[in-house]
Amino acid sequence: MATKPTEKELSDVTLAVQKLWDLDTNRLTPGVDYDLNLPLALRRGDNTRDHLFKFVSNKPSKMPTFQLFYHLLDNYIPETGIPEEVDTHELSENQAFLKACLQTAPMIYTLNYLKAKGLFQGTEAAFEKALDKIWFKLYRREGVGKDSSAFEHVFVGEVRNGEAKAFHNWITLYFYEKTGKIDYEGFVPSRGRNEKPDPTAHIIPIRFTFKGALKPFSTSFIGTSPEFELAMYTMLFYLGRQDTKARLDDINLNIKIYPFFEKDGDGTKLIGSAFPEIV
Template sequence: MSVHPTEEELESLSLACQKLWDLDENRLEPGVDYAINVQGGKNPFGNQDAAADKLFLGVKDDVWQRQTYVIFYNLLDNYERQTGIRETLTPQERQETIAFVNAIMETKPMQYCHNLLVKKGRAPADEGEFKDLLMKLWFYFYRRETDFDSSGFEHVFVGEVKNGKVTGLHNWIQFYIEERKGNIDYRGFIRPRRRGQGVENPDGNERILTVQMEWGDELKPISTIFIGTSPEFEMALYTLCFLAGGEENLIDIEQYDVMIKCYRMGRDRDQIGTAFPEVVGVDQ
């Protein structure tokens, strides 16, 4: 499948995002590479715990031998959980970040993302310059509560705690790892407002799920995560929507109507403050 966008995809962000999905050769298959136990549904404001067990029943061991998954995993412990604490990168952590950007640029989703952004005049054609742009968008530190205490990658993929509340943490790999460690308590999935929207009767094959969780002692009433997608797909999806879309981007992926929300941070408002999916028809 070509990593070069068609004219139709250049005109439609939704078609482009579906193409990213189709190009995600590293995506896991439910019931083959992983299994989930969705359990009970709830509204986001209820206090009851609708899930006695973990969300993830397991992920196959050989998944963690895939290059982008391994390097992504290495990044997750490089950050302070609490905002207001200045972040620093050791030389090793910086090399891990560079290795991740290099690795995802070898994949079809990121190559397609780059080609489309170049065609639309939103990114430099030179691959080295585009990697520098990815570093700035995702990994350069900026201020949430104090100088250099956050970054786009940390917020979206790792998660943070600010004023006693969980923010970000929209990635299934981080969710799975923290759940295995006993740090995340899955409290059930969020029911759609109306029939025919979102996940009504989950069967374990969901590709996107809106959940409630506790991370440590802090509650996140509602958070939507893709399930089984590769790190490169999510990086490409959010980068594409941030640079070629707006704050709210309504797209169709597989059978899901999804709103990708992107907000800006940084001194010049040119870095990713957050980027995350919402399933249309589910209260956020």
């Protein structure tokens, strides 16, 4: 599929988001590559005996972006207020992940889209540096040290004042569930609607606790590739959009992007949070 945006896609961001979805050929297939347990969440704090994931196939282990993403998950202290320290090995892991993503269709499309819109001019190497700044630059979210980054908050998750924040990536949920850090509570109907859980859907709302910190409601893509989410959030960030309506996998969504202005230095605009909402 072509990775150059059409005029219609350049004039309608909803079509561009749909194109990114269509380009996500590394997305896993429900019922084939993974299966989910989706009991209805009852009272808060009532954990189910089941894990969210019944199984996940070995397909992700054969795809570089999945494996390189997985390597990043133990690089962070998932709690605000505690300064992060990044060593040279972790920096090299960040770089390897970005390089792999830049070879995929969603990220190639995003770069072409931003160039066509006049929002980025430069080489792929320059774009890699820009992505590194947007996603991995440490900033101060709480406390006195640099305790957070866009990648940590969006893709890894953090605990703040005893409550779990973000945790919107399914690979991270799978990783934490395997290591016993997440207690899954079940499916939560979005906005209190009378909806039935669909284990074949690629977007689901759930409730869980992370090391005792409650996440009362979390909407996550399931089975999508890391490069799809990275590409979509990056594109919408550059476009300056905080709300973007889209229909993906037959579900009406609003893609939220919260900007974060550094509290120290020159107030650089970065990403504070990014996630899908079911509407």
